[in-house]
Amino acid sequence: MIVKITVNEHLPKTMCTERRDIDFWTICKKKFLIPGFHRKILWYLLYFRFSNLLGSVYRKGNVTFTPDGNCVVSPVGNRVTVNKSETLPMESTRNITCVAIAPDGYTMILVNEDGEAYLCSLISKTVLHTYHFHRPVHQIKFSPDGRKFAVTKEKTVQIFHTPGKNREFNPFVLYKTFSGAYDSTVCIDWTSDSQAFCVGSKDMNTRVYGTQRFTNLTVYSVGGHTDAIVGSFFEADSLDNGHVCVFECDTDLDELEPYKPKDVPIEDKTDDDMETEDTKNLKQVAKHSFKEARGEGAAYAKLTSTAYHKSTHILVTGFEDGAFFLHEMPDFNLIHSLSISDQVIASVAFNNTGDWIALACSGLGQLLVWEWQSETYVLKQQGHFNNMNCLCYSPDGQYIVTGGDDGKVKVWNTSSGFCFVTFNEHMGGITGVAYRNFRTFTSPRPVQFSCITVDHSGEVVCAGGRDTFEIFVWSMKTGRLLEVLSGHEGPISCVSFSMTKSLLASASWDKSVKLWDVFENKGAKETIQLTTDAISTLNAQISFWNPTTAVQKGSIEGRHDLGYSRKDSDKVTAKTLAAGKAFTTVCYSADGRCILAAGQSKNEYLDKKKMTEWGSLALVDQGEGESDGKNISLPGVKKGDMSSRHWKPEVRVTSIQFSPTGRAWAATSTEGLLIYSIDQNLVFDPFDLEIEITPSNVKKTLTREDYSTALMLSFRLNESKLIQEVVESIPISSVEVICENLPDTYVDKLLDFLARQIESTAHIEFYMTWINRLLMHHGPKLKQRSQKIMAILRSLQKGLTRKHEDIGKITDENLNKLNFLFVVKVSFCYSFV
Structure with a gap:
């Protein structure tokens, strides 16, 4: 995908480029220059960092819980999401396929499809080291003591020292490689004391290894299955092994004897030598079948995932038809069974207490956390089944509405990242959304709508037609069709109301933009060929027009920024492909100073290694065995995956929009809903800084109880933590005087800080006092420049609304409890009388 932010000053391109999964370019026009302001705009743009990924909670790989058991971690494409x-x-x-978190909760190891591993810090949230296994990895798991971790790789298992546990410069230090399997190893489990581990393989056997050599423990190989092993586990504090076939060991963990070499040095002795030693064995004591749990006559379904909680002896198993079962081991007593979907359950996991079970379905992109004792959902999230097409922010920036090809409209909370409302009344794909829609509007005859907009007051709704080339105008209050605007000669691609005037702009495939006065002149219009106030055309140009005078103010040539790229399935050169590229969606920033434009990915290149004399190998359908593709079920297949087609998804951006608060922007893409925001922890933007203004001097001024000076100095240094320390150190009795005498230069800065702080602080009354006094004394002046500080005011509204909702829920709950206690007390008194 390509996303470009445009500002109005000429600067070197190298200063403004940051390579992530979305690339930024800064293109400038001198005629829009506001003197002395260009540097501030540039830094403002570079503050935006990836913040969150909504709309996708799971793709593939294993899910796991954090050591405290409160958060579930799931891989989403090439990123990892924590459910908080x-x-x-x-x-x-x-794409990430394996996730493992160290028992101490400080480090995490991620492995992708190619076997490339990333050692990540959960404290700094950065990648510390990379290591390539050069082969796909099925599972990676830390030992309970956290000193080692095991990796399944082809027919072997590799044991590594945990990074930081030994004095080695290389974080990935190989301890030992264990072999013996005749097919790929797929699952691992450790004993409670980390002395031994078991490995399940596709050769239908499970093998038990010791991390060191023991005289009474060899490589045990236990079988009894007729298909590949999905999971094998040890009981707590024992070597008893079970995976529906239950095996009992005649050796306890504390009876293991370290091997002492006699004549042959230990480094020269192999596992084959050890197998000749006099050792003890595992014996099968039970074998169970899932046919009993599924009931008589139930259709066969393949086991796809499993997990075992050792302290509670609970086994959970997931199947390809969406059903999962809970059994108590070792007697295999059925506790619970439930079907959560009709898709494959790809991964299951227990939290540390065993009360919560995480279940992930890759076909639906669904992630559930089920509390099995109360039989309730702790978390239930699912993204759009198909691609997202459009998005819209709520006026306060607290919520985002998205529409997708699956015909669903979802409302997301930008703070929690969760979808809390899903509308599925539409029968076709959603092409446009506008917040505050609560009615169903229809046209006199069936029309396929392509775009929608709502006027600034929220009273008029307009939608453009794709097949009739008309614009329909409805009343929000009555739901009646007010007018049908005709004049375009092609499908309507976009409609938008002006924020300041009663003008409606519409763009069409007929290479024209029309301006409509919907309210006064009953559809009087003016036509502009090809362009309007910020429009992207198919020749990759973005033009700026004055909507009142229809005079062009400027243009941006975007073809050079789109770049050259050629996918492995393209049959023409990259230069030829560039002639047909264009930005597909544009939007203004909240303050109207910047343009955000997005389009198709330019980061996909042709792999010349796949080129042959007949063309690219990517053009040959290699079926389901191709690792780069993706399987999708055919229409009509409801249970399992009886048949599938194979395709390669392409990265695209379909819609972008800035938050009304100006502190974030979102993009709907094939990867999900991407949110980029300003991270205040990474920002250092001093204001009128001098040499003597240092954190120590600010704290000395605060110690002298010169609160007003300390507050202004902290704003000049502009460090968020320091400002918070100064504000929270000021007595509540001094707030009135400081707000009344605060210079206008610092009023906006203080209001911005309070708006950001009110969202996360626990000192609600303290900060509400600051906000109240500041608005009471400076309200008239703030109203005069409200357009300039609109982003700050919306951010403040967002924080206050959220706190009002949170406190309202607590208040309602307390009132209900008090009413209940009052009724109980009255009933008790009457019964006593």
């Missing part, structure tokens, strides 16, 4: 509204900033070059 956080997508970690680390990203991989390919």
